[in-house]
Amino acid sequence: MLVCAGFEVSRLVTDTQNTFQALVRALNQAVVGQPLLAERLTIGLLAGGHVLIEGAPGLAKTRAVKSLASLVDASFKRIQFTPDLLPSDISGTEIYRPGEASFEFQRGPIFNQLILADEINRAPAKVQSALLEAMAEQQVSVGNSTYPLPDPFMVVATQNPIEHEGTYDLPHAQLDRFLLQVKVDFPGVADENRILELSRLEGRNNVVHENGALLSPEVIALAQSETDSVYMSAAVQEYMIQLVVATRNAALYEMGGAIAADIEYGVSPRATIALDRCSRARAWLNARDYVTPDDVQALVHDCLRHRLVLSLPAQSRGKTTDTVLDELLSMVPVV
Numbered sequence: 001m002l003v004c005a006g007f008e009v010s011r012l013v014t015d016t017q018n019t020f021q022a023l024v025r026a027l028n029q030a031v032v033g034q035p036l037l038a039e040r041l042t043i044g045l046l047a048g049g050h051v052l053i054e055g056a057p058g059l060a061k062t063r064a065v066k067s068l069a070s071l072v073d074a075s076f077k078r079i080q081f082t083p084d085l086l087p088s089d090i091s092g093t094e095i096y097r098p099g100e101a102s103f104e105f106q107r108g109p110i111f112n113q114l115i116l117a118d119e120i121n122r123a124p125a126k127v128q129s130a131l132l133e134a135m136a137e138q139q140v141s142v143g144n145s146t147y148p149l150p151d152p153f154m155v156v157a158t159q160n161p162i163e164h165e166g167t168y169d170l171p172h173a174q175l176d177r178f179l180l181q182v183k184v185d186f187p188g189v190a191d192e193n194r195i196l197e198l199s200r201l202e203g204r205n206n207v208v209h210e211n212g213a214l215l216s217p218e219v220i221a222l223a224q225s226e227t228d229s230v231y232m233s234a235a236v237q238e239y240m241i242q243l244v245v246a247t248r249n250a251a252l253y254e255m256g257g258a259i260a261a262d263i264e265y266g267v268s269p270r271a272t273i274a275l276d277r278c279s280r281a282r283a284w285l286n287a288r289d290y291v292t293p294d295d296v297q298a299l300v301h302d303c304l305r306h307r308l309v310l311s312l313p314a315q316s317r318g319k320t321t322d323t324v325l326d327e328l329l330s331m332v333p334v335v
Contacts, residue, residue, distance in 0.1 A: 016223050017287050020046065023071055023214050024285070030067035031060045032194045033187025039285070040182045040302060041068050041156070045220065046227050046281035049179025049274065050135050050155040052120075052170075052306065059184045061158040065116045072220070073213040074113035074152065081123040083166060087130035091140045105142060110134050113150045113217070117157035121167045128174055131155065135177040152220050172309065179274050180299075181306035223284070230280040232291040235335040240279070240296050244272045246328045247308055253331050262314035262324055267307040275303045293334050301325050 020042060027038035037053065041064060044051040053061045062078075069076035079090060092108035109115070110131070120128065134140055138149045157178070159170075175181070187195065232240075245252070248266030250259040279295040305321040314324070 016219060016226065017284065019214055019219060020223060020285055021287075026071055026214065027064065027067055031064045032198060033191030034060060034064065034184055037061075037064055037182055037184050039282075040180055041065070042285060043278050043281045043299075044156070044180055045072070045152070045154060046223055046285065047179055047274075047277040048152065048154075048224055049277065050157070050177060052175070052178040052181040053156065053158045053184060054161050054181060055158075055184035056162055056186075057160055059186070061184060062116065062118055065114075065156045065158075068156070069114050069116075071212075071214050072114060073216045075150065076114045076116070077109040077112040078116040078118055079109050080118050081120050081127065083122060083124065085123045085127045087127055090127065090130040091134070091142060094143060105145065105147070107147070110140060111147070111149060113152055113154070115153075115155045117155055119159060120157040121159040121170055124168050125171060128168070128170060132174060132177065135174075152217060152224075172307075175306040176268065176270055178306060180278065180302045182302055183305075227277075227281050227284045230283050230289055230291060232276070232280065236291050236293055236296065237276075239293055239332070239335045240275055241272060242332050243296070243300060243328060244269075244275070244304075246332050247271075247304065250328065250331070259324060259327050259331065262311055262319055263308065264311045265309035267304050271304050271307045275299060278303055297329060300329060 024038050024042050027041065028035055031038060037060075041051060045068075053064070055061055066076075066078075079085075088108065090108050090110050092106050092111070094103040095106050096102075097104050117131065134149060134153075135155055138151070138153050140147050140149065160167075244267055246259075247263060250263065251257050275296060278299045279291045282295045282299060283289070283291045301322055304325060308321045308324065310319060310321060310324065
C-alpha cells in the first residue's frame with residue numbers, strides 16, 4: 001500500500017512537470033521567436049515572483065503576458081500606466097455611502113492574481129510606489145485597514161528602453177522587487193516568417209491564437225512546493241554566493257580590481273534568494289531534482305542586471321550591467 005501511495009505521488013509530480021513544459025510550448029506557439037521570454041515567465045510563476053520585461057515596441061511583450069493569462073486559470077487584469085494615473089486607480093479607494101453613513105472600500109485592479117503593468121515607466125514614482133507593498137508583502141494598506149491579495153499573485157511589467165520622453169525611471173527599491181528582468185530582442189528571419197503566417201491566420205479568422213487553461217492554482221501551488229525541494233549541493237550554493245559577493249567586492253578575485261571600479265553598488269541578499277529560487281525552478285522545469293552550475297549561470301543576468309548599479313565612469317565608457325556580469329562570470333571559478 002505504501003509503495004502504491006509512493007508511486008501515485010511520484011506520478012503526480014511528473015504530470016505536473018509535463019504540464020508546465022506544455023505551458024512553455026503553448027507560449028512559444030502564441031509568441032513566436034521569444035523562447036527565452038516564455039521560459040522566464042514560467043520560471044517566474046514557479047518561483048512565485050514578479051517579472052519585468054524590457055524591449056522595443058512590437059516584440060510581443062503584452063501578447064506574451066496575455067497568452068500566459070489565457071493558459072492559467074486565474075483572474076487577470078491589465079493596467080495601462082500613463083502620466084495621469086493615480087495610486088488609487090491601482091489599489092482602490094474608499095467610497096462614502098450616504099445611505100449607510102459609512103465608507104466602503106472599492107477594490108482596484110491590483111486585487112487579481114495576474115497583473116500586467118503595461119509600460120510601467122510611463123507613470124510617476126508616486127503611482128509606481130502603489131505596487132511596492134503589493135509586490136513585497138502581497139497585501140494592500142488603505143487607511144487603517146490592510147487587505148490581503150489573492151494567491152497566486154504575480155505582477156508582470158513591461159517597459160520600452162528606447163524612449164525617454166514622458167517616462168520615469170523605476171527607483172531601485174522597486175526594481176529590487178522584481179524577481180527577474182528579462183530583455184527581449186528582435187526575432188530572426190525564420191521567426192519573422194512564422195510571425196507573418198500567424199498574423200495572417202489570425203486576421204483571416206478574426207481571432208487571436210489562444211489555448212485553454214492548462215494550470216489551476218492548485219497545480220501551481222504543487223509545482224512551487226516541488227520546486228522548493230529541488231536539491232542544491234553545497235558546492236553549487238557556494239558558487240552562487242561567490243558570484244553575488246563578487247558584485248560587492250570584485251577586488252577579492254584575481255583580475256577583479258578593474259571590475260570593482262566599475263561597480264558603484266553590488267546586489268543585496270534579495271538577489272541571492274532570487275537566484276536560488278530561479279535556479280531551482282529551471283532545474284525542475286528541465287525534469288531534474290538537482291541544480292547545476294549551468295542553471296545558476298543561465299539566470300545570473302536576469303536575476304542581477306536590474307539590481308547592480310554601475311559607476312559613472314563605467315557608464316561613460318559604454319559599459320552595461322550585462323557586460324560587467326559577463327566579466328564576473330569569467331572571473332569567478334566554477335565548482
